[in-house]
Amino acid sequence: MNLRDAEPATVARRVGDVILAVEGVSLAFGGVKALTDVSFDVREHEVRAIIGPNGAGKSSMLNVINGVYRPQAGQITYRGTKRSAMEPHIAARAGIARTFQSLALFKGMSVLDNMLAGRTLLMKSNIFLQALRIGPALAEETEHRKRVEDIIDFLEIQHVRKTPVGRLPYGLQKRVDLGRALAAEPKVLLLDEPMAGMNVEEKQDMCRFILDVNDEFGTTIVLIEHDMGVVMDLSDRVVVLDYGRKIADGTPDEVRANQAVIDAYLGVKH
Amino acid sequence: MIYREAGQFKTTYASDQQLFPILQDRVFVIGFLVFAFGVMPFIGTEYLFRAILVPFLILSLAALGLNILVGYCGQVSLGTGGFMAIGAYAAYNLAVRVPDLNLIVIFLLAGACSTVVGALFGIPSLRIKGFYLAVATLAAQFFIDWMFARIKWFTHDSPSGNVSAPPLQVFGFPIESPEAKYLFVLAFVCVFALVARNLARGAIGRAWMATRDMDVAAEVIGIRPMAAKLSAFAVSSFFVGVAGALWAFVYLGSWEPLAFDVNRSFQLLFMIIIGGLGSILGSFLGAAFIVVLPLVLNQVPGWLGVHMSTATVSHVEAMVFGALIVFFLIVEPRGLARLWAIGKEKLRLWPFPH
Ligand SMILES: Nc1ncnc2c1ncn2[C@@H]1O[C@H](COP(=O)(O)OP(=O)(O)OP(=O)(O)O)[C@@H](O)[C@H]1O
Numbered sequence: 105m106n107l108r109d110a111e112p113a114t115v116a117r118r119v120g121d122v123i124l125a126v127e128g129v130s131l132a133f134g135g136v137k138a139l140t141d142v143s144f145d146v147r148e149h150e151v152r153a154i155i156g157p158n159g160a161g162k163s164s165m166l167n168v169i170n171g172v173y174r175p176q177a178g179q180i181t182y183r184g185t186k187r188s189a190m191e192p193h194i195a196a197r198a199g200i201a202r203t204f205q206s207l208a209l210f211k212g213m214s215v216l217d218n219m220l221a222g223r224t225l226l227m228k229s230n231i232f233l234q235a236l237r238i239g240p241a242l243a244e245e246t247e248h249r250k251r252v253e254d255i256i257d258f259l260e261i262q263h264v265r266k267t268p269v270g271r272l273p274y275g276l277q278k279r280v281d282l283g284r285a286l287a288a289e290p291k292v293l294l295l296d297e298p299m300a301g302m303n304v305e306e307k308q309d310m311c312r313f314i315l316d317v318n319d320e321f322g323t324t325i326v327l328i329e330h331d332m333g334v335v336m337d338l339s340d341r342v343v344v345l346d347y348g349r350k351i352a353d354g355t356p357d358e359v360r361a362n363q364a365v366i367d368a369y370l371g372v373k374h
Numbered sequence: 375m376i377y378r379e380a381g382q383f384k385t386t387y388a389s390d391q392q393l394f395p396i397l398q399d400r401v402f403v404i405g406f407l408v409f410a411f412g413v414m415p416f417i418g419t420e421y422l423f424r425a426i427l428v429p430f431l432i433l434s435l436a437a438l439g440l441n442i443l444v445g446y447c448g449q450v451s452l453g454t455g456g457f458m459a460i461g462a463y464a465a466y467n468l469a470v471r472v473p474d475l476n477l478i479v480i481f482l483l484a485g486a487c488s489t490v491v492g493a494l495f496g497i498p499s500l501r502i503k504g505f506y507l508a509v510a511t512l513a514a515q516f517f518i519d520w521m522f523a524r525i526k527w528f529t530h531d532s533p534s535g536n537v538s539a540p541p542l543q544v545f546g547f548p549i550e551s552p553e554a555k556y557l558f559v560l561a562f563v564c565v566f567a568l569v570a571r572n573l574a575r576g577a578i579g580r581a582w583m584a585t586r587d588m589d590v591a592a593e594v595i596g597i598r599p600m601a602a603k604l605s606a607f608a609v610s611s612f613f614v615g616v617a618g619a620l621w622a623f624v625y626l627g628s629w630e631p632l633a634f635d636v637n638r639s640f641q642l643l644f645m646i647i648i649g650g651l652g653s654i655l656g657s658f659l660g661a662a663f664i665v666v667l668p669l670v671l672n673q674v675p676g677w678l679g680v681h682m683s684t685a686t687v688s689h690v691e692a693m694v695f696g697a698l699i700v701f702f703l704i705v706e707p708r709g710l711a712r713l714w715a716i717g718k719e720k721l722r723l724w725p726f727p728h
């Protein structure tokens with residue numbers, strides 16, 4: 105399944121300047137060093153993969169990028185602004201959205217509400233207008249509903265739009281998670297193992313969605329994924345982490361040929 | 375096939391976002407309102423208004439307020455009685471100290487006072503959760519009890535903290551007859567229920583539920599859990615405060631701080647657990663259940679020809695409540711409202727099982 109060849113649009117997609125850069129990021133939980141002096145950058149419109157064995161610090165890296173974790177050292181530069189740490193609401197406001205490795209959906213809410221919640225920052229009307237649901241508040245709800253319905257159509261989940269997400273099968277929940285992130289119309293989309301636990305067919309669908317998002321909206325994508333085939337097919341460049349350190353960085357072919365990467369995946373002792 | 379959505383195709387999102395998108399619901403609600411406002415005042419007995427409908431409506435309002443906090447936003451509160459007391463005594467002070475203030479304005483301002491205090495006592499929720507938050511709100515309850523029993527200014531120097539509401543009238547109409555009281559309270563409750571439904575379906579309601587379901591994810595999409603929690607405390611306390619003022623002025627007439635003690639807080643919590651957490655209908659069902667159950671239990675021994683002392687009856691009542699709460703927590707945490715929804719779903723498919 106080589107989606108790269110199957111979809112020439114991906115090749116034509118123009119990769120731009122650096123939009124996000126992390127420099128010398130270190131993060132520890134007590135004695136556990138999750139990340140040690142990690143630096144890499146992400147270019148606008150590209151698909152950037154982060155790979156590495158279990159516990160390598162991949163999820164922690166995403167959590168640093170969108171401000172859920174504060175690194176003890178290092179800097180994050182996003183669209184020209186340098187910070188020692190992100191804050192979740194700053195990241196959200198600046199157009200960084202994400203999905204979660206272990207689903208973090210709003211289980212008691214319908215698919216529609218989950219996605220509408222993703223658009224919270226785009227909504228403006230105050231509590232009094234909402235309480236009366238008149239004028240601008242109602243117009244706004246309808247307008248956002250339209251946008252969300254477009255995403256629902258795109259992800260092919262029309263039939264469950266009013267179902268509480270807690271009742272959906274796992275594969276669909278993963279799609280809703282992606283949908284909620286897309287609803288925010290992000291510039292950068294962080295995807296933490298979007299295909300984990302899926303069968304081949306579901307994986308293919310998910311790959312297609314990710315590529316379409318990247319192609320059609322030009323969304324920059326940072327992707328964590330264990331399936332090497334998927335990584336090789338989707339990504340422009342790959343960062344490899346092992347025990348919290350960066351051990352390789354380059355195109356899929358370069359990374360695949362790198363001895364340190366081969367050793368890390370084969371479990372060679374350092 | 376009584377309850378069918380089929381054939382009611384929604385051609386615009388606006389029509390799907392109506393208050394009640396399904397025709398049968400709309401007809402039912404309108405019919406219910408026509409009955410409640412137009413027919414009930416003529417057929418109800420004084421006992422029905424005074425002992426059942428007025429307390430049911432006011433407690434529904436308080437339960438609705440509590441449900442916003444507990445059911446929608448996932449924060450616990452054992453201080454609801456205290457916030458009702460704030461509403462009641464605020465209304466009393468406004469009525470006594472500010473002459474010629476419109477009764478509706480008094481109730482809304484009383485709600486506003488409760489909002490402020492509620493948001494203040496909501497601050498601990500930003501740091502603590504679950505059991506610890508429950509204890510913090512319980513402390514609020516005891517503090518408020520103490521405040522109204524001991525600080526004489528609030529009760530206009532009445533010795534035991536016992537105070538009476540002034541004669542009630544609004545726009546020149548006296549609110550003295552049971553029918554007038556019923557209609558007054560009904561109007562309040564309808565408006566507040568509408569507001570609650572609008573809020574719950576809007577951006578702020580989604581922020582509450584998102585904070586309840588997964589606060590980290592909420593933060594990542596730009597919802598501020600702090601703002602969501604505090605607004606839930608504020609809105610909830612507003613509802614509860616207005617309910618407290620209504621309870622004091624319209625239902626009790628004269629009262630002491632004991633009317634709003636911790637038992638009231640628990641009673642309201644039971645209502646929303648039995649009725650259904652995170653459901654507007656559930657708040658009403660729970661309140662109806664808890665208001666009507668003791669009246670029914672009182673009658674049962676008579677029907678069975680058994681003599682029971684009032685003390686025994688109240689013990690039985692407590693036991694039945696306890697059992698029901700355990701039942702709902704284990705079997706159907708979403709309460710009577712969920713059972714109603716299941717029934718409706720069945721009806722929608724009836725007579726075809728699939
Ligand atoms: N909140 C936390 N508290 C304590 N330790 C943590 C926390 N989050 C991550 N860690 C630790 O940091 C290290 C890196 O974890 P992380 O989840 O980033 O790895 P990962 O590469 O995403 O692994 P996986 O492929 O299993 O998802 C692990 O040793 C983990 O135990």
Ligand SMILES: [Mg+2]
Nearest residue numbers: 162163164205
């Ligand atoms: Mg991970």
